[in-house]
Amino acid sequence: MTDTLITNVRLLDPSCGVDVVGGLLIRDGLLADYGANLGRPDGAEVIEGDGAVLCPGLVDMRAALGEPGFEYRETIASAAQAAAAGGITTLAALPDSAPAIDDPALVRLLRARGEETGSLTILPYGAVTRGCRGEELAEIGLLGEAGAVAFTDGQHAIASTRMMRRALSYAHGFGFRIIQHPEDPSLAAGGAATEGELATRLGLPGIPAAAEEILVARDISLVRLTGGSVHFAHVSTASALELIRRAKDEGLNVSCDTAPPYFDLNETAIGEFRTYAKLSPPLRTDSDRLAVAAALRDGTVDAVASDHQPRDADDKRFPFAQASAGGAGLATLLAVTLAQVHGSGLALGAAIALLTSRPAALLGSAAGRLTKGEPADLCLFDPERAWRVEANTLPGKARNTPFDGRALEGRVVGTWKAGRRVFG
């Protein structure tokens, strides 16, 4: 029997209303007990928390792993390292790899590869369509049996209305959610930046905010038609959020996440054609950014995901419109979200819920909560500690952060996976 006691911490689990100063006991990898007046068992290793916040290990519901197929960008091992540094202990992996995760054996492989890291649970998404090509339904039932938690074509929007209808309908029969990249591909084709004055001045082909609004509106109609469930990933515009808000009020099975760039940065981050700020969807206007931040506060947004898209320097060393879109996000997920707590009136508990129990609930996972008797997946962070993001010192392999140089407050100081310290 091995005991570890983390003392003098602010215990925070918004899913059950826990917000108390005290300690937490890990016994044999499981969360044995926590509370204000926790005794110290004989022989327990004691970790002094110095008043930091101890919350459930973060649950990141959207990340590309690079593996299989793009190992030059990121491997599962390097992603696990970055995740641990970011306090993330559970991660839902996008299926648009090479090959795509459209075969049950690949789902099992990803689950096993996650376990091999010892620090990260990988919850695989299954492909909605074979090869994520949008043409034929993938084996959603068999993928689900193998352990896929939901279905998406990753960065590929399911463009055909007929295919989306069938996907929502078919997945609904198995109780699964379809996760959509909400961007009308024909309207967005060739675009590099959000359509508007800045893109015009820079001479960049635009992607209008309407591309997001159109697909969100269409898919909400299809949810109404099929009774299925849709989740919109990385929502970035005020108009899409308003549609989602109304769909939720109507009682439809509609949810959404966003990613830190969309509430922390706006289109001006592109500056002089900085390709590390080229994302998909593109960084939007500041009024859209403010709408995303407001949607975090009012609950319209169900989760904040890293939207980690590792890219190699060679993917980015191109003229802006030709550079690959996507930003690294694992290590900065918590701190950029905390900037909303420090500066924009988001409650700390609400922020942690967006990073733990709420995405876990969408994925049908028991992670993201402090549950006695369950594996001790924990994140210890100092909400005030100041640091500066430096692309070249980011943990893991991917360096393509859009936040390079950003000064932040709040840093992960320790991460535990099943009771074992994997960071700090």
Next chain:
Amino acid sequence: MNLPSRHLLAIEGLHPPQIANLLDLAESYVLLNRSGKTQRDLLRGRTLINLFFEDSTRTRTSFELAGKRLGADVINMSVSSSSVNKGETLLDTAGTLNAMQCDLLVVRHDQSGAPLLLAQKVDAAVINAGDGLHEHPTQALLDALTIRRRRGRLQGLTVAICGDILHSRVARSNIHLLTTMGSRVRVVGPPTLIPAEAARLGVEVFHTMDEGLAGADIVMMLRLQKERMNGGLVPSAREYFRFFGLDAARLAKAAPDALVMHPGPMNRGVEIDSAVADDPARSLIREQVEMGVAVRMAVLDTLSRRARRNV
């Protein structure tokens, strides 16, 4: 009792006594057929045309046999390969048939409603042998006869119709017949194969076999066409069999003495496992074929009565 019109175009709209009378008459033809006798006087000198715009072997043969056992002159016309290709419309065909003085016209067509259109233009009694996704009334009658002979009744039985309900005229006719006769009908399949507002037809809708089969007295499997299992409505044949195929383990969820039916032709290993399809204790599939001839004799008999009276 007479049918509501001189044609048999659909089950929907028939009343329980009309259905019961047809089944009773069919019952007598089962006995006749088993005795090895025929009744060739009944339709002697009458002409039955099998007008098939869609390929069919068993339904056409069944009607042909039924007609011949009753003494009719039976002509088979496969139109898909002849007139239609030369540009003749359905109504042109109707005119041609009238000129031939046909008495009984059995029609199969890939378009829902085509037999009704013909019925409005021809003098013959029209029997719908399957129109598009709409109805296949003689199939529902033969299924009902098969069930009734085994179970003695239709009332109160729980019948699970499983698979591609969306594209099935067999399912629609069976739903109308069985609900009219007081059976409890369930439809089971992935949501992509269940038509909109199916519950409004008076059935319960299930998306898993285990739930849909629980306690069922009759399990009726439908054919899933190959072109529909390649990622359009169903991802693959193996996934379909895994979740919606009928094997012994799934059948065990139904009532202990549940019986299995299939309108044929079967896709073994897709919607039905051979061990179930070929189990003489559970499978009624061959019996269905036998009942098909008797039911069609009863229908030909009933629909030709008016013409026979007028002689």
